[in-house]
Amino acid sequence: MKPAHTDASAAAKVFEGPTTLLPQPCQLVIFGGPGDLSWRKLLPAVYNLDVDGVLPSHFTVVAFGVPAEGASDADPDEYIRARAKSGIARFSRQAIDEATWANFARGLFFVQGSFNDMRAYEQLKARLDSLDQQFGIPGSRVYYLAVPPGLVGQCVEHLQAAGMIRDPADTTAFTRVIIEKPIGRDLESAREVNRVVGAAFAESQTYRIDHYLGKETVQNLLVLRFANSIFEPLWNSKSIDHVQITVAEDEGLAQYDPNTGDIIATRAGYYEGIGALRDMVQNHMLQVLCVMAMEPPWSLAPEVVRDAKVGVLNCLRPLSPTDVDTNVVRGQYIEGDMYGQRVPGYRKEVRQSFEAMGRELPRASVHSTTETFMSLKLFIDNWRWAGVPFYLRTGKRLPKRVSEVAIQFKDVPQILFNANPETQLEPTVLSVRVQPEEGLSMRIASKLPGPKIRIYPVKMEFNYASSFGGSSPEAYERLILDVMAGDATLFMRRDQVEAAWQFVTPILDRWERAAVRDLPEYQCGTWGPVEANRLIEADGRFWRNL
Amino acid sequence: MTAPVPFAPGGSVPIPLREVEAELARQMQPLQGEGEHPLQFARMSNLVIFCDRRAEAERLAAEVPSVVAIHPARVLLLLGEAGPEDAPVTAAALVRPRQNGAIVNTCSEMIVLHAAGPTVARLPFAVRALLVGDLPINLWWASNQPPAFAGALLFDLAENAQQIVYDSRGWVEPTRAVAGTSHWLERFAKTLPGGRWRVASDLNWRRLKFWRRLLGQTLDPAIPGGATTTASELLVEHGPHAVVQAWELASWLTRLLGWKVRAGRVEPGIEIEIRWTFDAPHGPVVVRIKRLSEGPSEVRQVRLQCRIDEHPATLVFKPLDTTRLEVTTEGVEAAPLTVTVQPQSLAELVGRQLSDRERDPVFTESIATAQVLAQSLTA
Numbered sequence: 001m002k003p004a005h006t007d008a009s010a011a012a013k014v015f016e017g018p019t020t021l022l023p024q025p026c027q028l029v030i031f032g033g034p035g036d037l038s039w040r041k042l043l044p045a046v047y048n049l050d051v052d053g054v055l056p057s058h059f060t061v062v063a064f065g066v067p068a069e070g071a072s073d074a075d076p077d078e079y080i081r082a083r084a085k086s087g088i089a090r091f092s093r094q095a096i097d098e099a100t101w102a103n104f105a106r107g108l109f110f111v112q113g114s115f116n117d118m119r120a121y122e123q124l125k126a127r128l129d130s131l132d133q134q135f136g137i138p139g140s141r142v143y144y145l146a147v148p149p150g151l152v153g154q155c156v157e158h159l160q161a162a163g164m165i166r167d168p169a170d171t172t173a174f175t176r177v178i179i180e181k182p183i184g185r186d187l188e189s190a191r192e193v194n195r196v197v198g199a200a201f202a203e204s205q206t207y208r209i210d211h212y213l214g215k216e217t218v219q220n221l222l223v224l225r226f227a228n229s230i231f232e233p234l235w236n237s238k239s240i241d242h243v244q245i246t247v248a249e250d251e252g253l254a255q256y257d258p259n260t261g262d263i264i265a266t267r268a269g270y271y272e273g274i275g276a277l278r279d280m281v282q283n284h285m286l287q288v289l290c291v292m293a294m295e296p297p298w299s300l301a302p303e304v305v306r307d308a309k310v311g312v313l314n315c316l317r318p319l320s321p322t323d324v325d326t327n328v329v330r331g332q333y334i335e336g337d338m339y340g341q342r343v344p345g346y347r348k349e350v351r352q353s354f355e356a357m358g359r360e361l362p363r364a365s366v367h368s369t370t371e372t373f374m375s376l377k378l379f380i381d382n383w384r385w386a387g388v389p390f391y392l393r394t395g396k397r398l399p400k401r402v403s404e405v406a407i408q409f410k411d412v413p414q415i416l417f418n419a420n421p422e423t424q425l426e427p428t429v430l431s432v433r434v435q436p437e438e439g440l441s442m443r444i445a446s447k448l449p450g451p452k453i454r455i456y457p458v459k460m461e462f463n464y465a466s467s468f469g470g471s472s473p474e475a476y477e478r479l480i481l482d483v484m485a486g487d488a489t490l491f492m493r494r495d496q497v498e499a500a501w502q503f504v505t506p507i508l509d510r511w512e513r514a515a516v517r518d519l520p521e522y523q524c525g526t527w528g529p530v531e532a533n534r535l536i537e538a539d540g541r542f543w544r545n546l
Numbered sequence: 547m548t549a550p551v552p553f554a555p556g557g558s559v560p561i562p563l564r565e566v567e568a569e570l571a572r573q574m575q576p577l578q579g580e581g582e583h584p585l586q587f588a589r590m591s592n593l594v595i596f597c598d599r600r601a602e603a604e605r606l607a608a609e610v611p612s613v614v615a616i617h618p619a620r621v622l623l624l625l626g627e628a629g630p631e632d633a634p635v636t637a638a639a640l641v642r643p644r645q646n647g648a649i650v651n652t653c654s655e656m657i658v659l660h661a662a663g664p665t666v667a668r669l670p671f672a673v674r675a676l677l678v679g680d681l682p683i684n685l686w687w688a689s690n691q692p693p694a695f696a697g698a699l700l701f702d703l704a705e706n707a708q709q710i711v712y713d714s715r716g717w718v719e720p721t722r723a724v725a726g727t728s729h730w731l732e733r734f735a736k737t738l739p740g741g742r743w744r745v746a747s748d749l750n751w752r753r754l755k756f757w758r759r760l761l762g763q764t765l766d767p768a769i770p771g772g773a774t775t776t777a778s779e780l781l782v783e784h785g786p787h788a789v790v791q792a793w794e795l796a797s798w799l800t801r802l803l804g805w806k807v808r809a810g811r812v813e814p815g816i817e818i819e820i821r822w823t824f825d826a827p828h829g830p831v832v833v834r835i836k837r838l839s840e841g842p843s844e845v846r847q848v849r850l851q852c853r854i855d856e857h858p859a860t861l862v863f864k865p866l867d868t869t870r871l872e873v874t875t876e877g878v879e880a881a882p883l884t885v886t887v888q889p890q891s892l893a894e895l896v897g898r899q900l901s902d903r904e905r906d907p908v909f910t911e912s913i914a915t916a917q918v919l920a921q922s923l924t925a
Contacts, residue, residue: 250675337671339675400675402679423904448901457680459589459680523671525671525674527674545680545706
């Protein structure tokens with residue numbers, strides 16, 4: 001029997017499948033267009049899509065928001081074009097080609113206005129309608145809400161009030177909305193965001209983005225599992241000892257001018273009070289876990305795949321308060337060493353960041369207990385994964401930037417090559433690297449050349465760049481394209497988001513009740529607090545060397 | 547503060563630490579031939595080499611190509627010098643093509659890190675960021691400082707190492723070092739968590755491989771009427787800086803023969819001698835380790851005084867030439883015996899040791915005996 005669907009309109013879509021994989025003519029409206037996400041990621045992503053020739057022929061990008069302080073208001077369109085060009089020059093995977101840029105810039109516009117100003121929406125609507133005429137676009141819109149979580153509701157309500165959202169049944173044109181993580185800061189607020197968005201947009205119009213799901217390697221996990229015959233028979237508790245998912249960042253909160261040492265950018269305003277659980281685990285890591293652990297979907301239709309993913313979340317073993325105490329570790333970085341330079345601890349960085357932002361440090365942040373590291377052990381209680389521990393760890397200011405999913409297979413019986421206890425035999429490990437170098441590797445045992453039987457671990461590598469040449473598209477490129485094509489496979493459905501929050505809520509509750517003055521510490525440039533090692537070593541396992 | 551001058555031996559390119567990986571990729575690119583398979587780094591492990599003298603670091607940098615020809619590895623050569631300055635850790639990187647017949651399909655990489663004074667303690671941080679994941683980590687401790695006394699730096703550098711290779715040749719304070727090594731080995735093997743174990747290897751022990759083979763086969767207690775049942779004195783002569791090597795050999799042999807040390811003392815002089823009295827099953831035996839004032843830093847000769855067919859005799863073990871060890875008998879007629887020796891350069895010793903990860907209980911037991919001998923001198 002095929003699984004039931006949680007959403008009736010989505011169920012209808014299943015049998016249609018994606019109508020087309022081609023992006024359809026539309027206008028991409030970026031709320032927060034002058035902002036950091038847009039500058040670093042979104043505009044470079046759209047530019048790359050243009051270079052690759054995959055954008056619809058009838059297409060514009062309209063940035064909406066308030067320009068950065070000090071920007072000239074002489075020509076808003078020229079302002080956003082200059083900002084886009086600087087972002088593309090700095091962050092794009094493909095260098096600027098002046099001819100392509102000139103063509104791209106002709107379709108790039110800026111509407112200045114505040115998100116809480118109804119008149120600004122009216123101006124935006126008028127400009128979009130005018131551009132429809134100018135570019136021959138049938139009225140289709142993709143609204144990308146690259147705004148702080150607290151502003152999502154406001155934007156959606158104003159869009160609705162301004163009559164800027166089409167009925168999902170409208171066959172002449174579409175309206176779609178992209179919402180960035182974090183969706184809420186706990187289960188209750190996530191439900192509220194979903195309720196507000198759901199009051200204006202149908203679920204089929206809503207695309208909750210998690211850029212990790214747009215990474216080639218994450219998508220390749222599905223191909224690896226379901227397009228190769230050798231892995232899926234082993235993909236279960238009979239063969240797998242445990243799984244480790246790591247998302248390690250080398251950066252801290254702030255970026256510094258290499259010459260003056262002054263803070264030039266900081267995420268403190270967002271991160272302080274949010275922490276690793278909300279920033280990484282609840283979304284990216286659980287989503288990757290879903291792809292890694294899901295049952296084979298019976299088709300690649302978006303809702304079928306999303307059903308399979310949410311099935312994993314629904315099987316996560318709930319954590320009791322005692323489980324949180326024993327299976328979850330949090331930590332905070334203290335002064336240490338990164339790439340040969342001393343770097344400050346988290347609390348100092350928070351203080352300096354608020355000073356640099358010209359904002360008063362909140363009282364709760366004076367002795368911040370925001371976790372910059374966390375590791376946890378979880379179980380998926382279904383037949384496939386019964387008894388297999390999944391170890392997750394993530395943190396800032398770890399020695400290097402690396403994300404991977406590693407599947408460690410069970411040891412062979414101690415009969416032949418490792419019958420002698422003096423012989424070391426490492427377990428077989430399949431690791432899927434999400435970043436920085438996307439690819440996968442398999443560690444196997446091999447005989448060293450020579451007359452004696454000596455065994456040494458060797459690594460078989462597949463690297464995207466060396467196998468396929470060039471650079472892989474950025475995750476945002478793929479995801480923006482999918483929205484224009486109406487393919488929601490790689491986006492989080494409402495029930496998925498809420499199920500993920502449901503799982504982490506006991507952790508948040510326990511931490512709130514067990515208020516602590518200080519978290520376990522780790523030096524910048526190390527792999528986290530010793531408590532994280534103890535978590536896994538208590539099971540006779542250890543974190544992988546990355 | 548003036549910018550530190552990066553230490554960049556062997557043609558390596560100075561580069562900010564953060565950009566090492568990009569520099570390696572950049573250097574690799576021009577080595578890729580058109581139409582050939584993608585070039586790859588040949589890597590069996592991470593090899594972290596630590597030394598504390600610049601001249602030694604330069605010498606080791608020159609040895610690296612020969613080491614990785616035997617054991618391909620990502621090499622991190624660390625120079626942690628004494629010095630008052632607190633300058634940042636500097637880096638240099640080098641990619642070398644590896645010829646495989648007519649084509650180049652792999653290359654090797656060397657990353658050089660330099661620190662001085664207080665900055666040396668920051669080297670382990672830099673190393674963590676540069677290790678290749680999922681490959682074993684080997685630490686070659688190329689310092690005269692015995693590992694037992696190296697403290698936090700060695701502990702941090704070896705935090706996830708599966709093997710530490712050290713060389714007891716040239717150790718300062720050899721008696722104290724020998725006395726401390728056995729306990730250190732025991733602790734070292736136990737410090738890797740999660741059920742993993744690791745090994746420590748002394749290059750000097752590996753150098754003794756053929757000596758042990760010839761001595762073991764000649765003096766096997768199982769041979770009826772063997773010389774060991776009548777032995778009265780064992781002399782091990784060694785060149786400068788090879789006292790620990792001689793000590794290890796004597797420890798191994800006395801343990802093999804079941805002799806128990808009674809007392810020991812050091813005889814000072816130009817040719818320093820260490821002398822022990824042992825209780826053997828057949829009576830007391832004197833064991834002497836004698837330092838020769840010049841010549842190669844290695845065991846030069848082993849002499850065993852005994853009785854053969856009721857006649858006083860001396861078995862003399864010594865190199866016949868660079869490819870053979872020989873045992874001859876003085877005092878009685880006997881044909882000489884030889885064993886073929888594979889000459890082993892430093893690179894060969896290290897390269898082969900890196901691939902050899904099995905525990906060697908004979909080594910650890912011999913080092914434990916060496917410790918007992920050292921304690922007998924201080925008692």
